[in-house]
Structures are given as C-alpha cells and as structure tokens.
Amino acid sequence: MNEPANKELVVEMRGIKKHFAAVQALRGVDLALHRHEVLGLMGDNAAGKSTLMKVLSGAYTPSEGGIFINGEGVHFSSPMDARRMGIEMVYQDYALSNNLDVAGNVFMGREVVQFKLGPFGVMDYAHMELETKKLLNRLKIDIPSVRQKVERLSGGQRQAVAIARATAFDAKVIIMDEPTAALSVAAIDKVIDLIRQLKAQGSSVIIISHRLEDIYRVADRMIVLRQGRKVCDTPVEGDIHEFRERVVAYMVGARDDFAETAVQQSQEA
C-alpha cells in the first residue's frame, strides 16, 4: 500500500501554543514532517487542526513554540513568508476568484510580467496559459481549457485548480484543509490521486480530513489532535476496521499516547 516514508525531516513544529483571548486553541503541539510523506491530521471539531496549519502556513503567529525548516528556526509573519520557504496551504473554501479563468487563478498574485511600461507591467498571458497547461498535465488534472472561468467548474475541478495553484511554484510542503469535504465520490478519488502524484514528485503533504477512509488510503502517518493537544502520532497501517476503532478512541479521549506531557504542561502552567 503506502510505501514507508523517506526519513529526511522537512518541517518540525515544537511546542506550538496558540490562544485567542481566553480560548486555548493549541496547548503545546509537536509535529514532524518528512520528505515524500503524506501526513493525515484528524480530530473532532475545534480540536485545533486548522489553527495548527494556519500557524505552519504563516496565517497565524504562534503564541509560543517554534517552527524549523530543514533544521533552521523560522518566523513567519505572513503566508508570503511561508510561501518563500516552500510551504503552501489550500484553504477549505478554495479561495479562488470566480471571475478569473483557470490560468488567472493559478497565477493570481504572482502574475508573470512580460515587460515594464513605465510603472505598469504588461502581463504575459501566453506564458501563464502555457505554464498552467503544463502544470495541469503534470498533475493529470483534466480541465478542457485553461481559459475557462472557474465559476463554471465542478467542485472537484475547483479543488484541483486550488491544489495546482498551491503547487505552481515548487512548493515542498502542501497543506490541504478538508480537500474532500464537499466532493462527490469520483472527485474524491481524483484528489487522492493528486496527492499521490504530489508525493511521487517529491512533495510532502499534510491533509486535514474528517473522512477516515481518505486518511487511510493516502496517508503514511497520522496525528490526532484533541482539545488543542496531540494525543496520537502513528503510522497508518493495519486493517481499516482496527484503524477506525483506534482513531475513534483517540478522538473521543479514551486513548492518549501523550497524557504524561499534558500532566507536565499543567504542572508548569
């Protein structure tokens, strides 16, 4: 099934805490991501999954804790900072511009300038279209024309464009927040294939999903968050029924592999 991940460490998050006023969204989370690895992130609503990934993608600054890329400490003040380090997040709501075509969306915010006309750049649409076509082909994404407005695409196609956009500039780490939540079964299969493509091409992927089947099919390793803490960090293996039982036990709090750390933390606090 899923091959064992190469152990080259790409990203490490250590002791990440994040609070919003009185809400402790993250209470000291460690996360490691390796090259060629697909990491599943699970947990009940409000467990802190999106917040943890927003910290990694530069949308939120952590209240405490550190992020290390290839062993070096980094500070992200914005998603642009994370992007420069090769980290891209695909948002739950796709964040595409309906009135732009596919190529326009893939290149949104980083349009290729053909030449400068005084203070204005003239866009090189031909280049952007060609690059978008190449990108869609490489990821085996089937969209008839890169000139199609995205508002006319299906949910699955939109998700594919959002993922392609995230990978357009050699992202090393691609984070997806519930990429399959609103999709049909066939479209989910496509997204799973796409994640496998990304992995085969050397990227690392973190996928948040409440669909255990997706994680089971595509992830090498899985982390479960509960109430802002990591309660499980384990390879994805074994029989799916056994896997499901195990995951549910962690999600509801019947199992906790890091309970000791939690006690330590509450003594420190």
Ligand SMILES: Nc1ncnc2c1ncn2[C@@H]1O[C@H](COP(=O)(O)OP(=O)(O)O)[C@@H](O)[C@H]1O
């Ligand atoms: N911007 C914010 N302002 C205030 N509270 C937030 C914000 N973002 C998340 N939270 C809170 O942090 C907790 C974790 O949320 P979130 O990370 O979205 O959980 P999940 O993605 O696991 O459902 C929740 O209690 C949520 O209400």
Ligand SMILES: [Mg+2]
């Ligand atoms: Mg969320």
